[in-house]
Amino acid sequence: MNNNNYPNWLDRAVFYEIYPQSFKDTNADGIGDFGGIIEKLDYIKELGCTALWLNPCFASPFGDAGYDVSDYYRAAPRYGTNEDLKRLFDEVHKRDMHILLDLVPGHTSVEHPWFKESMKAEKNEFTDRYVWTDSVWEEPTGYGSLRGISDRDGSCAVNFFSHQPALNYGYYKPDPAKKWQQPMDAEGPQATLAALKDIMRFWLGLGCDGFRVDMAGSLVKGDEDGKGTIALWKNIRAFLDAEFPDAAMVSEWGEPDKSLQGGFHMDFLLHFGPSHYNDLFRCEKPFFAGEGDVSEFVEKYKENYEKSEHKGLICIPSGNHDMDRLARTIHGDKLKVAFAFLLSMPGAPFIYYGDEIGMRHVEGLVSVEGGYQRTGARSPMQWDSSPNAGFSAAPKSELYIPQDESADRPTAAAQMADPHSLRSEIKRLIEIRQAHEALLSRGEIEFVYAKKNACPLAYLRYAGDERILVVINPSDREVSFPCEFSPTERIYSFGGELRTDGKTATVPACFAGFYKV
Numbered sequence: 001m002n003n004n005n006y007p008n009w010l011d012r013a014v015f016y017e018i019y020p021q022s023f024k025d026t027n028a029d030g031i032g033d034f035g036g037i038i039e040k041l042d043y044i045k046e047l048g049c050t051a052l053w054l055n056p057c058f059a060s061p062f063g064d065a066g067y068d069v070s071d072y073y074r075a076a077p078r079y080g081t082n083e084d085l086k087r088l089f090d091e092v093h094k095r096d097m098h099i100l101l102d103l104v105p106g107h108t109s110v111e112h113p114w115f116k117e118s119m120k121a122e123k124n125e126f127t128d129r130y131v132w133t134d135s136v137w138e139e140p141t142g143y144g145s146l147r148g149i150s151d152r153d154g155s156c157a158v159n160f161f162s163h164q165p166a167l168n169y170g171y172y173k174p175d176p177a178k179k180w181q182q183p184m185d186a187e188g189p190q191a192t193l194a195a196l197k198d199i200m201r202f203w204l205g206l207g208c209d210g211f212r213v214d215m216a217g218s219l220v221k222g223d224e225d226g227k228g229t230i231a232l233w234k235n236i237r238a239f240l241d242a243e244f245p246d247a248a249m250v251s252e253w254g255e256p257d258k259s260l261q262g263g264f265h266m267d268f269l270l271h272f273g274p275s276h277y278n279d280l281f282r283c284e285k286p287f288f289a290g291e292g293d294v295s296e297f298v299e300k301y302k303e304n305y306e307k308s309e310h311k312g313l314i315c316i317p318s319g320n321h322d323m324d325r326l327a328r329t330i331h332g333d334k335l336k337v338a339f340a341f342l343l344s345m346p347g348a349p350f351i352y353y354g355d356e357i358g359m360r361h362v363e364g365l366v367s368v369e370g371g372y373q374r375t376g377a378r379s380p381m382q383w384d385s386s387p388n389a390g391f392s393a394a395p396k397s398e399l400y401i402p403q404d405e406s407a408d409r410p411t412a413a414a415q416m417a418d419p420h421s422l423r424s425e426i427k428r429l430i431e432i433r434q435a436h437e438a439l440l441s442r443g444e445i446e447f448v449y450a451k452k453n454a455c456p457l458a459y460l461r462y463a464g465d466e467r468i469l470v471v472i473n474p475s476d477r478e479v480s481f482p483c484e485f486s487p488t489e490r491i492y493s494f495g496g497e498l499r500t501d502g503k504t505a506t507v508p509a510c511f512a513g514f515y516k517v
Contacts, residue, residue, distance in 0.1 A: 005240075005241050005245040005246070006265060007209075007210070007246050007247075007248045007265065009050070009051070009098055009248075010248055010265055010266065010348060010441060011440050011441045011442050012050060012434060012440055012441070013050050013051045013098070013348040013441065014048060014049045014050050014051070014343070014348065014349050014351070014430055014433070014434075015049065015050075015051045015052065015053050015100075015315075015348055015349065015350040015351065016044045016047070016049040016051070016052055016053070016350075016351050016353065017052075017053045017055070017317070017320055017321075017350055017351065017352045017353060018037055018052055018053070018054050018055065018353050019032075019055045019065075019321050019352075019353060019378055020032050020033070020034070020037065020054060020055060020057050020079050021065070021066075021078075021079075021369075021378075021400050022353070022378050022379060022380045022381060022391075022400060022401060023036055023037055023040065023353055023380075023381050023391075024036025024037065024039055024040050024381060024383070024391060024392075025380075025391055025392035025393070025394065026039060028392060028393040028394045029078070029392075029394060029398070030392055030394035030395075030398035030399045030400050031078050031079075031392075031400045032079070032380070032381075032391075032392075032400070033078065033079045033080055033084075034057075034075070034079050034080035034084040034085055034087070034088050035080065035084065037052075037054075037088055038087065038088055038091050040383075041091055041092065041095055041097070042095070043412065044097075045095050045097060046416075046427075047351075047356060047423065047426065047427055047430065048426075048427050048430030048431060048434070049097075049351065049430070050096075050097055050098065051097055051098040051099065051100065051209075051348075052092060052097065052098070052099045052100065053099075053100045053102065053212050053250075053350065054099060054100070054101055054102060055102050055321055056069065056101075056102045056104060056214075057075055057076055057079050057085065057101070057102075058070075058071060058072055058073075058074065058075065058076060059071035059074045059075070059076050059077070060076055060109060061109055061111050061163075062076075062369045062370075063109065063161065063163045063164075063369065063370055064160065064161050064163075064164065064369070064370035065321065065369045065370055065371065065378070066102075067102075067104050067160070067164070067214060067370075068107075068108070068109035068110075068111075068161070068163055068164050068370075069104055069108050069109055069112065070108070070109045070111040070112045070113075071112070071113075072199045072202075073199070073202055082206070085206070086206050086207060089206065089207035089208055090207065093207070098209040098210075098248070099208055099209055100208065100209060100210050100211055100212045100248060100250060101203055101208045101210075101211055101212075102211070102212050102214060103199070103200070103211040103212070103213045103214065104214045104215075105167065105196050105213060105214070105215075105216075105219060106159045106166060106167060106214065106215045106218045106219055107158070107159035107160065107164040107165055107166050107167055108164070108165060108167065109163060109164065110146070110149075110163045110164075110165060114126045114129045114130075114195075115129075115130060115165050117129075118130050118132070118152075118156075118165075119149065119150035119151075119152050120150070120151070120152060121150075121151040121152050121153070125191075127188070128168055128182065128186070128187065128188025128189075128191070129167065129168055129188060129191065129192055129195075130156050130157070130165045130166060130167060130168050131143075131156065131157035131165075131166045131167075131168045131221060132152070132154040132155070132156050132157075132168075132180060133145075133154045133155045133156075133178070133180045134153070134154055134178075134179060134180045135153060135154060135155075136148060136153055136154060136155055137155075138154075138155060138178075139155050140155065140156075140157035140166075140221070143157040143158060143159075143166065143221075144157075144158045144162060145157055145158060146158060146162060146165055154180070157221070159215065159218060160215075161370060166221075167192050167219075168182065168188050168189050168192050169184065169189045169192055169193060169219040169220050169221075169228075169229075169232060170182050170183050170184035170185070170186055170188075170189035170220060170221070170228070171183065171184070171220070171221045171222040171223075171228075172184065172220050172221070172222050172223045172224055172227060172228035173222060173224065174222070175222075181221075181222070184220060184228055184231070184232070193232065193235065193236075196236070197236065197239050200236075200239075200240070200244075200247075201243065201244075204243075204244045204247055209246070209247065209248055210247040210248030210249055210250070211247075211248075211249060211250070212250045212251075212252065212268075213249065213250070213251050213252060213264075214252050215252060216229075216233070216251035216252055216253045216259060216262075216264070217229055217251070217253040217254070217255065217258065217259070219232055220232055225258075226255065226258040229258075229262065230258055230261050230262040231262075232262075233259075233262030233263050233264065234261075234262055234263050236263065237249075237262070237263025238263075240263075248265055249263065249264045249265050249266075250264065250265065250266045250267070250268065250315065250348075251264040251266070251267050251268065252268050252270065253267050253268065253270075254267065254268065254269065254270035254272075254273045254274075254275060255267070255273075255304075256304050256307070256308040256311075256313065256314050257304065257307030257308050260308050260311060260313060265313060266313040266314070266315050266347055266348055266441075267308075267313065267314055267315065268314075268315050268317065268350075269314055269315065269316050269317070271322065271323050274300060275297070275300055275301075275304075276296045276297035276299075276300050277297065277316070279292060279293060279294065279296060279297045280292075280294065280297055280338075280341075281319070281326055281329060281330060281338065282323060282324055282328075282329055283329075286329050286330065287457075287474060288330045288334055288337065288338040288341070288474045289329055289330055289331075289334060289474070290334060290455075290474045290475040290476050290510070291475070292453075293452055293453045294450055294457050295450050295451060295452040295453075295454075298447050298450035298457070301314070302447065305445070310444060311442070312346030312347060312441070312442060312443070312444060312445060313346070313347050313348075313441065313442070314346065314347045315347040315348050315349070315350055316342055316345055316347060316349065316350075317349075317350035317351075317352060318338075318339070318342055318349075318350065318351050318352050318355040319352040319355055319377065320350070320352050321352070321374065321377060321378055322374055322377075323374070323377060324361050324373075324376070324377055325354075325355070325359060325360055325361035325376070325377045326338065326352075326355050326358075327355070327358045327359060327360050327361065328360065328361035333494075333495065333510050334474050334510060335358055335422050336422060336425045336426075336494055336512070337472060337473070337474045337494065337495070337510060337511065337512045338474070339422070339425065339426050339429055340429060340470075340472060340492070340494060340512030340514075341457070341470075341472050341512070343426070343429040343430060343432075343433050343439075344429075344433065344439055344461065344468075344470045344514060345445070346441060346442070346443060346444070346445050346461070347441055348441050349433075351426070352377075353381055354381055354382065356415075356422065356423045356426050357382065357410040357411065357412055357415045357421075357422060357423050358410050358422045359379070359381075359382060359404065359409075359410060360404050360406070360409070360410075361376040361377055362375075362376040362379045362401075362402060362403070362404050363376055364376075365379075365401065365402060368400065368401050371401075375401060378401055379401045379402065379403050379404060380392065380399055380400065380401060380403050381412070382403065382404065382409055382410060382411045382412065383411060383412050383413060384411050384412065384413035384414075385411060385413065385414070388403065389403055389409065389411060390411070390413075391403070410422075425494065428492070429492070432491060432492050432514065436466060436468060436491065437463040437464055437466055438461040438462050438463045438464075438466040438467065438468045439461055439468060439514075440463070442463070443461050443462060443463040444461070444462050444463065445459055445460065445461055445462075446459065446460045446462070447459045447460075448460055448469070448481075448483070448485075449481040449482070449483075451481075454479075455472075455473045455474065455475040455477075455479045455507070456471050456472055456473035456475075456479055456481060456507045456511075457471075457472040457473075458470065458471045458472070458481060458483070458505075460485075460517070466516070467516065467517050468491060468514050468515065468516055468517070469483075469485050469487065469514070469515045469516075469517045470512075470513070470514050471498055471505065471507055471511070471512070471513045471515075472511075472512050473495075473507045473508065473509065473510065473511045473512075474510065475509060475510070476509050476510065477509050478506060478507065478508055478509055479506075479507050480504050480505060480506045480507065481504070481505055481507070482503065482504060482505075483500055483503070483504060483505035484502065484503065485500070485505075485515075485517040486500065486502055486517065487500065487515035487516065487517055488515075488516050488517060489515065489516040490513065490514075490515055491514040491515060491516060492512070492513065492514040493511070493512070493513040493514075494511065494512045494513070495508050495509070495510045495511035495512065496508030496509075496511050497513075498511075498513050498515065
């Protein structure tokens with residue numbers, strides 16, 4: 001990774017993820033919009049967040065909530081115009097904040113003009129823009145496909161849903177027997193790469209600060225250990241270094257040793273794959289519910305930390321639009337303990353809209369725009385006690401997704417007024433993070449205690465001369481662990497006080513504490 005072009009603001013970044021259709025509606029159509037985001041920027045800044053990640057906001061038929069793009073150069077009309085989006089960039093920057101757009105480079109919608117051209121039997125500029133076989137009877141191995149949809153003879157690989165055809169960046173090692181498998185340097189893959197750079201150039205030119213990249217590791221097909229995709233992103237990194245050296249790049253990859261090598265500044269821990277992230281928050285017995293195991297997560301984290309040369313730029317989100325709400329499995333004060341962990345780990349924390357007030361997963365919803373079981377995590381933000389919780393002036397029946405109808409549903413207004421609320425605790429934790437270099441994104445970490453099926457979790461964060469011991473106990477019982485550190489100053493504690501005799505530390509139930517040592 002070229003550290004010369006590391007955007008320094010990332011070290012203090014605390015991201016707030018906005019699912020635009022569910023955040024704030026200003027024109028009473030039941031769907032959130034850019035105006036609503038602008039209206040609530042001061043709320044996000046007051047919480048302490050310094051940056052936004054905006055889920056896809058480009059033109060789309062919304063078969064997959066905007067991850068099926070039909071025009072990369074145009075904002076989705078339901079959110080506003082390109083001019084409105086540029087105004088959002090400007091308003092974010094006025095507040096000394098930053099904004100990443102969600103870039104979807106691996107596939108488009110079937111409604112994208114590129115794909116419509118690629119379906120034609122006669123060869124044209126877009127024939128090789130997607131991964132097509134030569135025969136409708138042959139599918140691209142390992143992928144689903146679209147076939148029998150046009151006069152073109154062939155099957156087109158898909159990247160996720162069947163309406164998301166895979167863009168062609170080539171094969172790392174094409175099979176000579178399958179002439180349709182093109183090498184990365186063939187004309188079609190090179191045209192796709194050039195088009196991707198043009199899209200990035202357009203939005204960076206309008207003022208966005210970079211991108212969170214969807215399925216960043218999926219681009220080159222038949223890729224051995226990600227080597228082809230790493231090379232592709234290195235190519236993009238060189239383009240960015242030349243034209244937009246301050247552009248921040250965060251990958252949805254889940255393998256930081258690969259993504260950082262490819263030139264990304266930070267990588268996401270994923271809820272699927274080998275990270276054991278789900279062991280923390282979303283499994284039958286989550287660690288932060290007080291009865292699960294953290295040890296395998298820690299072992300995998302340490303492995304990634306070593307592979308990525310102690311850069312520590314592994315982002316751990318509270319959740320996102322693809323997962324159950326955090327509050328579905330973690331409840332009450334244990335949510336505060338979970339956020340003490342999220343806001344004291346290396347890498348930029350990501351808070352999914354509504355998680356800061358403990359929004360619940362809305363159960364039993366019919367799928368909306370490809371959400372399926374994820375739909376319950378995408379319900380409209382709950383701002384206050386007015387109709388539709390202040391999200392929209394539309395009739396309730398016209399809301400994009402039904403809201404939590406519970407009489408005790410949490411709201412931002414009520415939590416801002418309560419110094420003991422989850423949101424108030426998160427605000428305190430962000431302030432503490434920002435005040436200590438050791439707790440920032442690039443501060444180092446050393447795990448002190450993380451035993452199988454045991455509490456607490458303890459780790460040391462350090463940078464320069466500052467060393468901070470973090471102790472986390474989500475269980476309902478007092479626990480102890482061998483601890484040779486003697487705290488010299490308490491920076492933060494929730495749920496009681498740590499006791500130590502220089503050999504053993506005793507930790508209260510449902511506790512989090514940060515101590516200088």
